[in-house]
Amino acid sequence: MPRQSRGRLWALIAAPSLWLVLFLVLPLLLLAAYSFRAGVGGALFRDWTPTLEQYRILFATPAFLRLLVMSAGIALVVAVLATLLAYPVAYYLVFRIRERAGVYIVLLMIPFWISYLLRVMAWKVILGEGGAVNSLLLSLGLIHEPISALFYSRLAVIVTLVYVWTPFVALPIIATLYRIDRALLEAASSLGATPRQRFWRVTLPLSLPGVIAGAVMVFIPTVGEYVTPSLVGGSSGAMYGNIIFDFFGRSANWPLGAALAVVMLLLTLALVGATSRISRVERFIG
């Protein structure tokens, strides 16, 4: 690379890199440093010797670890369901609507013009004890008492998160579907592939990078989700993120909260790393 263009490259990446270092890397390092403190007392950066006490507490508390696994499981279920729902939408927009798809993509995004809080609370109107679903079932005589488990439960958390994420997942899938060379599909047809074979053997494998990108995009933030479970999860719907939030915001035990966050971050990185490795293999086979 000529020296001049290399200089320009550095100039271009300097601002975003600085941004990342200041607002991502440094805070993460601070978080990691906090996880080795004994308590929140004392000066922020002085008077302390690193300790593994917080990690000891974390690994000696099976309830926290089980909740972490449970939260990863919920995130996986949400990612899979949101992707399954988003794929037909994306497919329809790209292969059926085609030119006017832009309008429909805007329609898909319209829910995001409304506050997240309002969209989540709308589920209370639908699933709550006096909500739409219970009222309908009651008036049809199918039930005699409202089903309380519809809301303030893990089920409500999963339903709400799937609803929130589905349009997001559609975007990367739409992008990869657009990129598929139509000549490949025509070639498959002229070689005698049925539409079904064409989808399973050509379209789906070629769109997998978008599918995996979308699913990972949902999975990562959902593992640490805390707003949705605190709004619709009730007493039994807490996720790992709620516990982290409680240690920071409610009991001023930043070190333990930081240790919980670091462990979650490492688990998420490991899972995403594994997924990206698998997806590369998939692409190779496809």
Next chain:
Amino acid sequence: MIASFRRLAPLSLLVLLAVLAVACAKEKRPAATPLSPDATGTLTVLDWAGYEDTSMFVTFHRAYPKVTVSVAFGESDADIFGKMKAGTDACVFHPYSGWQHFYVRDGLVAELDTTRLSHWSEIPARFKALGQVDGKQYFIPWDWGYTSILYRTDKIPGGVDSWTALFDPKYKGHISMWDDGPGAVAIATYVKNWDETKLSDAQLAEIERMWTSQRPLNRFYWTGEPELVQGMASGEIWLAYAWQGAYNTLLGQHVPVAYAQPKEGRNSWVGLYGISSKCQTPDLAYGFLDEKLTAAQGVSLISSFAYGHVNPAAYQGVTDSNIVRALSLNDPTVLERTKFTPLVTEADRDHFGQLWARVKAAQ
């Protein structure tokens, strides 16, 4: 990273010392002159959402119209403590009972010169003591209230007279507990008649078991009063751990509710105002605290928000019968039967927080 902080440490120490020196120099000003009505400037107060309302400092506003009160927000005691620790320009801050000694320990609060508070003598000694740490006055007490069981009288016609109702399977799916570890531990100790400041590991384990087995009965743990009020008004929640503000709001909405007088006693909390050790405008801060203590300010607080005020002279000015009932102002003995939140050690607070996290995390 840590190494570079070590290098920075002497520098930050110097800055801190300089700031402290300036602050001390100002505090050593000899005469406690009352604030002039023409005083100007900005006083930053770190407070809770809702406390930015002018009725919360109405007499200060009237007495010193040229002073701007700028309110910064904290969303919980832990949050306010965190912000004070991380550094804020707030001169005055508002923690609740149970947290005062942490501010003293970390040098975040200045000891008060009560001679600069002209209304100090109007405050009962029992309240004053709540703002002291190791015999020194660091905070003024200000707002107070109860914690008790709030219940729907139409759903529970027999009434509720004990904290054990929160654990009663009869009310499965219609109970709401506050989302708070120390609060949960306190209630369990009332039920068991234990001293909440001296709990053994076995007792803590029993408390954890109580709340874990209570969880399936509980509809949701409420975090903000509006969430609780909505749940009670809709009839989804029949009984809950609640403050009298929610009781007053529901009475105002004509929801049939009553505020229990549990045989184990009500819990009570007191809000405190302290002056930051780094405060650059102590005159404004003292003027603010002094006006907070007046009976006129007390009437405004009680009438607008149904919170108690530490100046008993204010109670005669309250005419709203809902509020008199909510605060039990007509019952002279109720404060004697009330348990104020005690000081807990940091270790205890961490234990209570972890206990509650385990209750919520249990599968």
